[in-house]
Amino acid sequence: MQPASTPEPPYYAVIFTSLRTEIDEGYGDMASRMIDLASEQPDFLGVESARGADGLGITVSYWASEEAIANWRAQAEHRVAQAHGRGKWYEQFITRVAKVERVRHFGR
Amino acid sequence: MQPASTPEPPYYAVIFTSLRTEIDEGYGDMASRMIDLASEQPDFLGVESARGADGLGITVSYWASEEAIANWRAQAEHRVAQAHGRGKWYEQFITRVAKVERVRHFGR
Numbered sequence: 001m002q003p004a005s006t007p008e009p010p011y012y013a014v015i016f017t018s019l020r021t022e023i024d025e026g027y028g029d030m031a032s033r034m035i036d037l038a039s040e041q042p043d044f045l046g047v048e049s050a051r052g053a054d055g056l057g058i059t060v061s062y063w064a065s066e067e068a069i070a071n072w073r074a075q076a077e078h079r080v081a082q083a084h085g086r087g088k089w090y091e092q093f094i095t096r097v098a099k100v101e102r103v104r105h106f107g108r
Numbered sequence: 109m110q111p112a113s114t115p116e117p118p119y120y121a122v123i124f125t126s127l128r129t130e131i132d133e134g135y136g137d138m139a140s141r142m143i144d145l146a147s148e149q150p151d152f153l154g155v156e157s158a159r160g161a162d163g164l165g166i167t168v169s170y171w172a173s174e175e176a177i178a179n180w181r182a183q184a185e186h187r188v189a190q191a192h193g194r195g196k197w198y199e200q201f202i203t204r205v206a207k208v209e210r211v212r213h214f215g216r
Contacts, residue, residue, distance in 0.1 A: 052158035098206035
């Protein structure tokens with residue numbers, strides 16, 4: 001996965017930080033399916049995701065509007081995944097919605 | 109590392125997404141030193157960091173004010189690390205400054 005190519009700000013970021021349980025059943029398929037499904041939603045701008053060796057996971061998705069975030073949160077298949085997440089996959093998570101105001105890039 | 113305990117919003121997030129070069133010299137020491145040093149700055153609220161097996165790294169630091177972010181960006185030892193980052197450690201990075209507006213928590 002590459003850093004997400006996003007347009008000029010302002011736009012919105014959803015920062016999802018999580019620790020997993022030890023229950024792996026179905027998790028990998030769900031995680032990749034949710035990235036594919038998010039990518040198909042209106043006003044989706046990009047996504048970045050990493051889980052470190054210590055278990056902390058960070059997924060940041062970018063959206064053109066707050067309405068797009070509300071629609072994604074309410075999307076039917078995503079709601080099922082959220083319920084499984086609370087039921088078995090996640091020990092803890094924090095979701096932060098933020099408005100991106102400034103961006104700097106570096107590349108070789 | 110745990111998800112960061114932060115106060116009620118609003119506050120600010122700096123989302124730093126990166127791909128590394130193959131040059132490891134000094135990188136690990138710098139990365140842990142910068143997390144320690146950031147944690148000592150005024151109005152620092154917390155930090156979360158993960159680098160996945162595919163190489164994408166995401167570090168999100170949280171700050172009480174935009175002034176705190178500007179001060180951290182200008183901090184002398186941090187500026188040296190930034191220069192080394194551009195010079196050898198990072199292939200590519202994006203820094204996004206965002207205002208956190210809403211937060212939801214889940215925990216067992």
